[in-house]
Amino acid sequence: MPVNETTLASQVFDQLQQAMACDPDGFMELYRDYLADAWHALRTLRDAAQLQRADDVRANAHHLKGSSMVLGARAVAQCASALEEMGRNADVQGAGAMLERTRQALQEVQSELSRRLGAAVVPGDKTAV
Amino acid sequence: MTTTPIRVLIADDHPVVRVGLRNMLQADSLVTVVGEARDGVEALELARRLRPDILLLDLAMPIVAGMEALREMTAGSLNTRTIVLTGLIDNRQILEALQLGARGIVLKDAAVEHLSQCIRAVMQGQYWLEGRPVQNLVHVLRDLTAQTAPPVRKTFGLTARELEVVTLITEGCTNKDIAKQFGISEETVKRHLTNIFNKLGVGNRLELALFALNHDLLPTTEGK
Numbered sequence: 001m002p003v004n005e006t007t008l009a010s011q012v013f014d015q016l017q018q019a020m021a022c023d024p025d026g027f028m029e030l031y032r033d034y035l036a037d038a039w040h041a042l043r044t045l046r047d048a049a050q051l052q053r054a055d056d057v058r059a060n061a062h063h064l065k066g067s068s069m070v071l072g073a074r075a076v077a078q079c080a081s082a083l084e085e086m087g088r089n090a091d092v093q094g095a096g097a098m099l100e101r102t103r104q105a106l107q108e109v110q111s112e113l114s115r116r117l118g119a120a121v122v123p124g125d126k127t128a129v
Numbered sequence: 130m131t132t133t134p135i136r137v138l139i140a141d142d143h144p145v146v147r148v149g150l151r152n153m154l155q156a157d158s159l160v161t162v163v164g165e166a167r168d169g170v171e172a173l174e175l176a177r178r179l180r181p182d183i184l185l186l187d188l189a190m191p192i193v194a195g196m197e198a199l200r201e202m203t204a205g206s207l208n209t210r211t212i213v214l215t216g217l218i219d220n221r222q223i224l225e226a227l228q229l230g231a232r233g234i235v236l237k238d239a240a241v242e243h244l245s246q247c248i249r250a251v252m253q254g255q256y257w258l259e260g261r262p263v264q265n266l267v268h269v270l271r272d273l274t275a276q277t278a279p280p281v282r283k284t285f286g287l288t289a290r291e292l293e294v295v296t297l298i299t300e301g302c303t304n305k306d307i308a309k310q311f312g313i314s315e316e317t318v319k320r321h322l323t324n325i326f327n328k329l330g331v332g333n334r335l336e337l338a339l340f341a342l343n344h345d346l347l348p349t350t351e352g353k
Binding site for chain 2: 019
């Protein structure tokens, strides 16, 4: 089944994997850390949106966007960018739908990474939020 | 013949980003990562201490933001060349970064594709923007300046005083109010209004106010 490039950009994944060919455990750890951090960011974003703390939404979304861009998780990065914009505009009323899209996008990234790297890439404390 | 590796300092507050970038760059035999900074202050300290050839600088960092760090880097006497690494950047920020001494700008989602090329280009004395080396920085700066400059306010031949009168009319001021504000007679205000009506082809104050709103004749207000 072809990989959805929006979920996980192959070029980014492949080049990083090639760059870290001598350290496959480190490569796995990099993506596991990304997933753990991303799920944590999503929980924090949800809390911030519920409390209408727009600046926290902006900051956490920016954080999630940066790592997602660098590691090729483009759909997550796009969702995070939209949330960042909501936070910047101090308008997080509609953040709920975007948070759900972010969760779905992140779940797809995790599934794709599991397929490629095995179940060990899923962080231990991860539970879908 | 051996080539001295290009010494790079990474500054980004996100650990996953730093690890990702470090590993990307370590695959390049011509590049060596000499340090990593978590915020703007640490970036400046490490830059002074390690004297890297290249500083990869995230713009949105805690304590001292990237632009401020860039300003301080440029003010110092370091030979380090700075490449801004960012999630999203508009023309105004690009212009500001270049004016503050940045030599390249790379989007984070293009880091894998472009970062090594960008570092090489910058080390060769070139600038790097929008995924390619810049041949003529003067043209780029001129274009960016034009794109970010506020639009020129049309005046339709009105004098500065007449424009001030228009502004006050749209705020609902009477001739008496205007006369008082400018320290002139009501007759003079009427004369200004007649001239304004003739120049703009409007017949009354309401038409004048609508014309002013529709043709951006009013001064822009900060923060509006």
